[in-house]
Amino acid sequence: MEAIVVKEEDKNKQVYFVGGGIASLAGAAFLVRDCDFPGIGIHIIEEMNILGGSNDGAGSEEHGYVIRGGRMLNDETYENTWDLLMSIPSLDHPGKSVREEIIAFDDANPTHSNARLVNGNGEVVDVMSMGFNMADRLAMGKLIITPEEKMGKARISDWFGPHFFTTNFWYMWATTFAFQPWHSAVELKRYMIRFMHEFPRIQTLEGVTRTPYNQYDSIILPMKKYLEDHGVDFTLKCTVTDLDFKEGDGITVTCMHVVRCGAEELIAINEEDLVIITNGSMTEGSSLGSMTSAPRLKEKGSSWKLWDRIAAKRPGFGNPSSFDDHIEESKWESFTVTFSDTVFFDLMEQFSRNRAGTGALVTFKDSSWLMSVVLAYQPHFRNQPEHIRVFWGYGLYPDKEGDFVKKKMSDCTGEEIMTELLGHLHFDEHKEAIMATANCIPCMMPFITAQFMPRAARDRPKVVPDGSTNLAFIGQFCEIPDDVVFTEEYSVRAARIAVYTLLGVNKPIAPINKYQYDVRTLFTSFVTSFR
Structure with missing residues (x-):
């Protein structure tokens, strides 16, 4: 590694990232790569004993594997993510970047779903038609052209009539991005514009870019290695509980309150130091069940409490209550299933007409839980033995009674969730063989769609609040x-904005592609709405 030349003004500066997810890792990488900042002055503080945040993936053959959620990448909209990953060396292919590694893998295993929706009879639905009527089309057009400031805290169900929520489009779009009818219409509008180029192929999800393994193994581990090689400090099992601010009108952090090994400590923040916080968490409060037990529904943890605490101290820090006080509307449940044979995978590949890793979400549109499953390319974990198979699924309505298991999903064990899934697949004659090696681990996530909750314009703070000298x-x-x-891109873009702004770096940030101004994209989207 080349010798680091430290700028005079950065010799004593310290940068503290609160939270060890992809946003903090990206911010640290941008500091190293674009700001010539010494890694020894970068500190990433994480409450858990592992980095990665919501980009998780862990387990073993003996205990089963777990992915709380899967992140789908997109080759055309993740502008800053791809820029960053071009600079992160691959762990498996010397001389290649993580970006090059992912694209090579995706080119070899392109996504083209042949079974996006399945009906109650266990039949694959023809989804070439979006299923819109004229009222749906008019409402969609109005949504796209209405300024956000005029929409306020409107919900999607305020914008569309009941028919919209029975269309093929809604089942596919909602389960791809995890939207609920009561979520923010503004967020749906943003998605419709940002992914307008994907609308004509939503039935195949061809625009999805997959990583060779789960995101922890494919993205987080290479980023961690890159940062370790540059001397970045990782402080794990340490919780930031509060911030103190300099008196006066501006925003300057002077002290961090932390709890480490059960003991309270103070970290003094000098005026030249920076504090960059991941406020809130989608996967905080997650709870795992087992084949014989259901997960528990938990409440707020340290990330939300920290945001609640500092938002009460200063204006401009947003309103966390819009996001963290609506668990009944932001929760859903996922499950990860580990097999020690290929029986289920063989049946699913035959049923879906997709080799594992080339399909997409298979959604059971008539499922009362609105359940979806996806088979990733195997192995999906670095330590996964050759004979092991792992897949992931989730239900958007965990408080509804099942169609085959007459219990709420949230009350079901892993065995009962598998029974419900096999019922929808009509795999009855193979149930005994499948269940013989199945290890289904359910995961309840109380805040997983908190970011979609209806909100006012200022409920989310700016990346760098007005008047801030050292906080983002x-x-x-x-x-x-x-x-x-x-999306991964949102976290990476935020990190880049934060670092460049606080350090006064005059370098370009990859702009958002404006597909709504592309005539061809507009035309194909219009035609698609009439399919």
Whole structure:
């Protein structure tokens, strides 16, 4: 590694990232790569004993594997993510970047779903038609052209009539991005504009770019190695509980309150130091069940409490209550299933007409849980033995009674969730063989769609609040005009904005592609609405 030349003004400066998710890792990488900032002055503070935040993936053959959620990448809209990953060396292919590694893998295993929706009879639905009527089309057009400031805290159900929520489009769009009818109409509008180029192929999800393994193994581990090689400090099992601010009108952090190993500590923040916070968390409070137990529904944890606490101290820090006080509307449940044979995978590949890793979400549109599953390319974990198979699924309505298991999904064990899934697939004659090696681990996530909750314009703080000298917000709960939350790109873009702004770096940030101004995209989207 080349010797680091430290700028005079950065010799004593320290940068503290609160939270160890992809936003903080990206921010640290931008500091190293674009700001010539010494890694020894960068500190990433994480409450858990592992980095990665919501980009998780762990387990073993013996205990089963778990992915709380899967993140789908997009080759045309993740502008800053791809820029960053071009600079992160691959762990498996010397001389290649993570970006090049992902694209090579995706080119070899392109996505083209042949079974996007399945009806109650276990039949694959023809989804070439979006299923719109004229009222749906008019409402969609009005949504796209109405300024956000005129929409306020409108819900999607305020904008569209009941028919819209029975269309093929809604089932596919809602389960691809995890939208609910009561979520923010503004967020749906942003998605419709940002992914307008994907609208004509939503039935195949050809625009999805997949990583060779789960995101923790494919993205987080290479980023961690890159930062370690540059001397970045990772402080794990340490919780930031509060911030103190300099008196006066501006915003300057002077002290961080932390709890480490059960003991309270203070970290003094000098005026030249920077504090960059991931405020809020989609996966905080997650709870795992097992084949014989259901997960528990938990409440707020440290990330939300920290945001609540500092938002009460200063204006301009947003309104966390819009996001963290609506668990009944922001929760859903996922499940990860581990098999020690290929029986289920063989049946699913035959049923879906997709080899594992080339399909997409298979959604059971008549499922009372609105359940979806997806089979990734195997192995999906670095330590996964050759004979092991792992897939992931989720239900958007965990409080509804199942169609085959007469219990709420949230009350079901892993065995009962598998029974419900096999019922929808009509795999009855193979049930005994499938269940013989199945290890289904359910995961309840109380805040997983909190970022979609209806909100006012200022409920999310700016990345760098007005008047701030050393504080920034990153992650899914800061405000980036025109961009879409629940994406890797949102976190990476926020981190880049935060770092460049606080350090006064005059370098370009990859702009958001404006597909709504492309005539061809507009025309193909219009035609698609009449399919």
